[in-house]
Amino acid sequence: xxxxxxxxxxxxxxxxxxxxxxxxxxxxxxxxxxxxxxxxxxxxxxxxxxxxxxxxxxxxxxxxxxxxxxxxxxxxxxxxxxxxxxxxxxxxxxxxxxxxxxxxxxxxxxxxxxxxxxxxxxxxxxxxxxxxxxxxx
Numbered sequence: 001x002x003x004x005x006x007x008x009x010x011x012x013x014x015x016x017x018x019x020x021x022x023x024x025x026x027x028x029x030x031x032x033x034x035x036x037x038x039x040x041x042x043x044x045x046x047x048x049x050x051x052x053x054x055x056x057x058x059x060x061x062x063x064x065x066x067x068x069x070x071x072x073x074x075x076x077x078x079x080x081x082x083x084x085x086x087x088x089x090x091x092x093x094x095x096x097x098x099x100x101x102x103x104x105x106x107x108x109x110x111x112x113x114x115x116x117x118x119x120x121x122x123x124x125x126x127x128x129x130x131x132x133x134x135x136x137x
Contacts, residue, residue, distance in 0.1 A: 018056070018060075019060065019063050019064070022048070022052045022056070022060055022063065022064035022068070023063065023064050023067045023068040023071070024068070025048050025052075025064070025068070026045050026048045026049055026052075026064045026065065026067075026068025026069060026072070027045075027068040027069075027071050027072050027075070029043065029044040029045045029047070029048050030043045030044070030045030030068065030069055030072035030076075031043075031072045031075055031076060034076070040131075041076070041078070043072075045068065045069055045072065045089075046089075046092070046120075046123070046124065046127065047120075048064065048068075049061060049064055049065040049068075049069070049089060049092060049093045049096070049123070050093075050096050050116065050119070050120045050123055052064045052065075052093070053065075053093045053094075053096040053097035053100060053123075054096065054097070054100045054116055054119070056097075057097050057100070057101065058093070058094045058095075058096075058097025058098045058101060059094075059097070060093070060097065061092075061093025061094055061096055061097035062090045062091075062093045062094040062097070063090075063093075064093060065089035065090050065092055065093030065094075066085075066086045066087070066089055066090030066093070067086070068089075069085045069086070069089040070082040070083070070085045070086040070089070072085075073085045081134070084130070084131070084134040087130070088126070088127055088130035088131060088134065089127065091126060091130065092123045092124075092126045092127045092130070093123070095122065095123060095126055096119050096120065096122065096123040099119045099122065100115075100119060103115055
């Protein structure tokens with residue numbers, strides 16, 4: 001069975017495998033490459049979420065961000081925040097992927113790296129706002 005989308009015409013098995021690899025890379029980059037700062041965690045997981053959202057589209061951003069980050073929270077002993085992380089990181093990847101979708105339909109007026117920086121900044125602000133709201137309730 002072939003599926004057409006951001007990843008082109010791809011077998012379902014290949015697509016599932018690709019999503020599994022993106023989840024694994026987000027998980028590893030979050031659990032291994034992290035710095036504990038009080039009640040928060042700084043890590044490289046977001047960089048991979050932004051990368052996958054920009055390359056493979058909003059669905060890949062959502063899947064890799066939500067599942068990979070939530071699993072990392074559980075593995076690091078932050079299981080009580082895993083549901084918030086699932087939603088926040090998923091939306092973060094989804095929004096960045098949607099922004100890149102709009103960009104794909106237009107000509108690049110400035111460097112791709114500048115768009116990546118700007119869209120990643122927007123994604124980061126979504127994450128910060130999401131965790132702020134989650135902690136407020």
